[in-house]
Amino acid sequence: MLNFIKGYVRVVDKMNYLIGRVAMFTIFIMVGVMFYSAITKTFFTPALWTYEFAQFLMVAYFLVGGAYSIQLHGHVRMDLLYGSWSERTQNRWDSVTSLITIAYLILLLYGSIDSLIYAISYVERSYSIWRPYMWPIKLIMTLGIFLMLLQLISQFFKDLAGAKGEILS
Amino acid sequence: MSYEMIGLLMFSTMMLMLLTGQRVFGAIGFVGAFAALFLWGEGGTIMPFSAAIKLMKWYPLLTLPMFIFMGYIMSESRIADDLYEMFHVWMGPVKGGLAIGTIFLMVVISAMNGLSVAGMAIGATIALPELMRRNYDKVMVTGVIQAGSSLGILVPPSVVLVLYGMIARQPVGQLWLAGAIPGLVMAVLFMLYIFIRCSLQPQLGPPLSKQERAKVTWSMKFGLLRAGILPLVIFFSMTGLFVMGVTSLVESSAVGATTATLAAFFKGRLTKQVMETTLRKTLEVTCMFMWIILAALCFGAVFDGLGAVKTIEFFFVDRMDLSPWEVLIMMQISYIIMGMFLDDTAMLVIVAPLYVPLVGALGFDLIWYGVLYTITCQIAYMTPPFGYNLFLMRAMAPPEISLADIYRSIIPFVIVMTFGLAIVMAFPEIALWLPNWHYGK
Numbered sequence: 001m002l003n004f005i006k007g008y009v010r011v012v013d014k015m016n017y018l019i020g021r022v023a024m025f026t027i028f029i030m031v032g033v034m035f036y037s038a039i040t041k042t043f044f045t046p047a048l049w050t051y052e053f054a055q056f057l058m059v060a061y062f063l064v065g066g067a068y069s070i071q072l073h074g075h076v077r078m079d080l081l082y083g084s085w086s087e088r089t090q091n092r093w094d095s096v097t098s099l100i101t102i103a104y105l106i107l108l109l110y111g112s113i114d115s116l117i118y119a120i121s122y123v124e125r126s127y128s129i130w131r132p133y134m135w136p137i138k139l140i141m142t143l144g145i146f147l148m149l150l151q152l153i154s155q156f157f158k159d160l161a162g163a164k165g166e167i168l169s
Numbered sequence: 170m171s172y173e174m175i176g177l178l179m180f181s182t183m184m185l186m187l188l189t190g191q192r193v194f195g196a197i198g199f200v201g202a203f204a205a206l207f208l209w210g211e212g213g214t215i216m217p218f219s220a221a222i223k224l225m226k227w228y229p230l231l232t233l234p235m236f237i238f239m240g241y242i243m244s245e246s247r248i249a250d251d252l253y254e255m256f257h258v259w260m261g262p263v264k265g266g267l268a269i270g271t272i273f274l275m276v277v278i279s280a281m282n283g284l285s286v287a288g289m290a291i292g293a294t295i296a297l298p299e300l301m302r303r304n305y306d307k308v309m310v311t312g313v314i315q316a317g318s319s320l321g322i323l324v325p326p327s328v329v330l331v332l333y334g335m336i337a338r339q340p341v342g343q344l345w346l347a348g349a350i351p352g353l354v355m356a357v358l359f360m361l362y363i364f365i366r367c368s369l370q371p372q373l374g375p376p377l378s379k380q381e382r383a384k385v386t387w388s389m390k391f392g393l394l395r396a397g398i399l400p401l402v403i404f405f406s407m408t409g410l411f412v413m414g415v416t417s418l419v420e421s422s423a424v425g426a427t428t429a430t431l432a433a434f435f436k437g438r439l440t441k442q443v444m445e446t447t448l449r450k451t452l453e454v455t456c457m458f459m460w461i462i463l464a465a466l467c468f469g470a471v472f473d474g475l476g477a478v479k480t481i482e483f484f485f486v487d488r489m490d491l492s493p494w495e496v497l498i499m500m501q502i503s504y505i506i507m508g509m510f511l512d513d514t515a516m517l518v519i520v521a522p523l524y525v526p527l528v529g530a531l532g533f534d535l536i537w538y539g540v541l542y543t544i545t546c547q548i549a550y551m552t553p554p555f556g557y558n559l560f561l562m563r564a565m566a567p568p569e570i571s572l573a574d575i576y577r578s579i580i581p582f583v584i585v586m587t588f589g590l591a592i593v594m595a596f597p598e599i600a601l602w603l604p605n606w607h608y609g610k
Contacts, residue, residue, distance in 0.1 A: 026429025027238055034423030051228055054419070055173065058234065059225045062459035065452045074453030075192040075460065076512065082190025089538065090336070091187055092581045100186060104217065107202040111218030141221060169254045 005157050009168050011016040017071030018145055020068020026061040030054055049130045056137045063144030067151035098156050112142040133142065141167040172475045173512060179471070186512065193512045194457075198464030198520075204471045220249035224459070228405045228419060229331045229341065232283065234455040236424035239429045240287030241447040243278070244294065246433035251396040252277060253295045258385050258393055265367025265374030268313045269360045270298045271502045272369045273453035275317030279324035280427070281403045283331070283422075285550065285558060286454065288318030293565035306373040307570055309366070312578035314557050316359055319547040325408050326425075329546050331418070331446025332517055337525045339473050341418050342411065346604040351540050354599060355589045362585050403428050412607065437587060439604070441575075458514055465518035472519065482527050493531040500546055501590070502526055514550070519561055537593075540600040544590045550588075551579045 037050035069075065082090060116138045118124065124134040161168040179200055186196035198217065204363045205213035219535065224230065243249055245327035265271060278288045300310045308487030322329040325345035336340040369376035407425030433439045440479060485496045504524075507516060521542070529536045550558045553576050562575050593599050 009228050020452070024448045026542065027234055027448065027451055029511055031235060031238070031423045031426050034231070035427055036234075038420035041417075041420070043414060052418070054231055055225050055228050057233050059221065061234065061452075062456050063221070066456050066460060069453050069456035069460075072449065072453050074457050075194060076457060076557070077192055078187045078189045079190060079560075080511070081188060085190075090190070094191070097186070097189045097191040098195070100199040101192055104195055104198035104202050107196070107214060108217040108221075109214045112221070114215060115218055115222070137225075145470075 016067035023065035060136040194460040228311030244290035246438035263376035283326040285321035316582035
């Protein structure tokens with residue numbers, strides 16, 4: 001069992017690290033797309049797809065990159081009490097309270113799968129002039145939420161180990 | 170159970186969860202998602218994800234990652250260093266002059282970026298060590314940087330006003346212009362405070378010594394003025410083009426980000442290390458904000474479904490029997506108090522949709538309220554125990570500045586800001602004159 005958990009943590013951390021590093025560069029495409037939009041609008045005929053495409057990029061950016069941001073400890077906590085605890089106490093609390101974050105992610109994932117199935121079975125398109133199909137972006141969103149869930153579970157195992165005074169991976 | 174009780178229960182559960190130190194987005198999202206599940210059963214399960222779709226459609230939110238990216242490019246590549254040098258040399262001879270110069274620096278950085286992160290980073294890494302070395306009082310200096318960097322969200326461009334504009338359905342251009350003069354008024358108030366305080370207690374902020382001043386020639390002084398060109402270019406390419414109507418909001422932020430990157434490149438400061446830190450930090454901070462907004466949107470939607478707007482209106486107007494002005498003041502006070510304990514972004518997304526319709530119904534100008542709202546946010550950013558500026562300051566400040574110093578440092582500035590808030594409340598023209606003049610109302 002312990003070996004399985006160790007393996008899980010190692011694989012998930014490595015995978016999310018690599019995916020997050022790639023997602024990180026999406027910001028360049030976002031800036032590029034909007035810059036292109038500004039140029040075409042000012043000097044040529046405005047492009048119709050830029051806004052919606054940039055929106056897709058943004059949700060993909062923070063949902064897929066979310067797992068890596070958890071690894072970087074980028075999420076704020078209210079540290080009125082938390083900040084004054086020892087690392088071990090923090091780990092103890094986290095191994096209980098992170099379950100609420102996991103529960104939230106499960107509901108989020110449930111909703112996203114529902115929405116994805118709808119988008120595929122009804123061949124949903126966006127209401128805009130560009131009219132893109134919605135399933136590719138919804139697939140990416142669902143994937144991002146799923147990766148976030150995997151990462152939070154990995155983090156939970158690490159907290160649990162930390163509460164016992166051990167270190168995983 | 171009545172709807173009011175459910176609303177109250179949700180709010181108190183969220184506060185309790187936040188106190189445990191769990192990630193803010195997790196605590197808010199959990200309460201929102203499960204409240205939806207219990208209230209509406211199967212139909213409620215879609216709500217957390219609907220928030221993601223709603224967030225996607227809020228396209229002005231695209232400015233957020235761009236401003237974060239731009240802010241880190243500016244602070245990491247240190248292209249603002251000679252800007253600091255400029256204010257340092259010109260303001261040095263005045264009592265408390267370096268602190269006043271730091272406020273000038275913060276105003277200029279605020280005009281280039283829509284968040285307070287950039288000003289904070291630049292202030293803490295460049296100005297703070299320099300001022301401490303020159304025997305400025307550390308509590309004073311810490312306060313100056315925190316207060317100064319908070320101008321980032323009031324002086325255009327401003328991300329907080331973009332978010333407010335989405336919630337209140339007001340044009341961002343007018344909101345940005347409305348923030349300009351109050352931002353400058355606030356900066357002047359800070360400078361007055363520093364000057365008066367340092368005149369009374371010269372040991373807090375000694376002027377530069379004679380020998381040091383003698384070393385600086387006039388040609389050097391004028392040479393340094395060239396540092397001011399870069400901010401002008403960035404300000405024009407971003408806010409300028411936007412207000413003139415050449416580029417749209419999001420396009421402007423992309424143009425600004427590109428300009429800042431090019432500036433860093435041509436100064437030869439765009440190293441691999443700078444790029445790495447910028448990209449990583451941008452992802453980290455964007456994710457933090459976006460996940461909180463995602464969770465707060467779900468929470469807010471449930472609140473909305475409970476009819477919280479009507480409840481609050483009933484509470485303030487009927488039960489408390491208050492006049493419109495009293496309601497407004499009560500709202501600002503409740504906002505500052507909540508801001509002490511709640512995450513500020515979450516507050517923006519949860520509480521603003523409740524308050525803004527009420528303000529409109531009471532007959533107040535929503536552009537003007539946007540400015541009041543932003544100043545209140547500034548105060549909330551700085552007040553303990555929960556404030557981003559406090560977190561950031563602690564992370565960036567040198568070790569000799571303790572948490573107690575940081576907490577103590579903001580007190581006089583919070584008083585000054587509250588005074589500024591009162592001025593803008595009493596004289597709406599301060600905020601409204603510029604947008605009315607430009608858009609010719």
